[in-house]
Amino acid sequence: MKALFNAGLVAAGLFTAVPALAQSIDIGPGGIRVDPRSSREREYDAIRREERREEFREERRDALRDDIRREERRRDFEEGVPPRDRY
Secondary structure, three states: OHHHHHHHHHHHHHOOOOOOOOOEEEEEOOEEEEEOOOHHHHHHHHHHHHHHHHHHHHHHHHHHHHHHHHHHHHHHHHHOOOOOOOO
16 A cells, blocks of 8 residues: 555656746747746846946947047147147
8 A cells, every 4th residue: 555655646746747937938930939947047147138238338438439549649649749648
């Protein structure tokens, strides 16, 4: 009897349906996409993506500022303007 009871518990444990609450199913023009991540993981990924986007924007802004300064120094040099004191 114990063996039958234990076997029943094991079988019930193996065949218990696990809810798919942690999945996202998107149907769009590219077809069907299933995302097995939890909503919390998707939210963290969105935050990371936005942080990376902001870092990229800052890098581009810094590079543009450096280009502008370089161009100003080149023009000043060509026009014979003495270099500015930076400090």
